[in-house]
Amino acid sequence: MFGLSTKGDYGLSFLEYLTVNQNRLVSLSEVAEAKHLSLKYLERLVGKLKTAKLITSKEGSGGGYCLAKPAKQIRLLRVLEILEGELAPTICTGDYKTCPRQKNCAMKKGWWGVRNKIYRILSQLTLADLFKK
Amino acid sequence: MFGLSTKGDYGLSFLEYLTVNQNRLVSLSEVAEAKHLSLKYLERLVGKLKTAKLITSKEGSGGGYCLAKPAKQIRLLRVLEILEGELAPTICTGDYKTCPRQKNCAMKKGWWGVRNKIYRILSQLTLADLFKK
C-alpha cells in the first residue's frame, strides 16, 4: 500500500546522486550505470524534474545535470508530486475527479484529514533530511 | 500519488454500508446495488475481510454480512492492509523485498521515518472516525 512506482524510486535515486555530487555536472549515463537504471527511461523522468526547475542542465559534451538549489530547500512532496502525481489517497481528495458515490459516502471528511496529515509529513521533509544517514 | 485501488475503495464503501446498517444482516447484492459496485468483484474483496475476521456472515436465504465488532474497534490500517497489502512506500520499508541499490542508497532511514508516521495516522484512525461526517 502507498508504494512508489519506479518513477519516484528512480527519480529520487537520481536526485540523491546529484546531492552527493553537488559540486559538478553529472551525466545521465553515469547515474544510470552507478544506480543500475535504464538510461532511456531515466531520461524521461529527469525531463520532468528539469521542467519543474528542480535541476538545471548543460547540453553537449561534458554537460550534465545538477540541483537547481540546495537539497535543504527541496521538499520531498514537490519531488513526488512531479514524478508520481498529486497526493490523493481517494478520488474525493483529488482535484480533478469526482467520486461517483459522493452522495452516499461519509468518508470525504475523514480522508481529507488523512491526506492533510500525510501532506504535512511530506512537505516538511526536505531531500537533505531524506538523504541523511 | 498514494491512491487506493478499487479494492480499498470498494471495500471501505462496503464497510461503511455495514456500519450504517449495524443492526441487521446485509446482503452483498443490496450493497452492490446501493453503491453501484460489481457484485461479483465485491464478493472477492469481501472474502478477504471475512478471512481476516473483520466481518461475519450467515449463509443461505436471508443471510448476509455484519461487522464482527464495533466500527470504533476497527482500525483503518488493518482494513487497508487486508485489501491493499502492507504499508510500504518504498522497497526498503517492506518486509519481503530487498532494495537492489541498498549499498549506494542513503534513503532507508528517512523513508522508515515517513512510513512510521503514516502508519501511526492510519492505525490511530478507526472506521467510526473515518465515517463521521
Add this chain to the structure above:
DNA sequence: TTATACTCCTACTTATAAGGTAGGAGTATA
C-alpha cells in the same frame, strides 16, 4: 421437499497503466 436467496470458491478474460525501447535531432566541447 423444493424454490429461493444467499455465501463461497476457482478459473478465466479484458482493460489500463507501468515500465522500458528505439531512433534520432539538437548542442556544446576539444
Add this chain to the structure above:
DNA sequence: TATACTCCTACCTTATAAGTAGGAGTATAA
C-alpha cells in the same frame, strides 16, 4: 568534425488491476 552529452516523440511489451462466468454449498420459508 568527431564525440558526448541533452532532449523529444512515438512505440512496444508486460504486469497487474478490474471485472466476468459458472457453479457448488447452505439456510430459510412456502
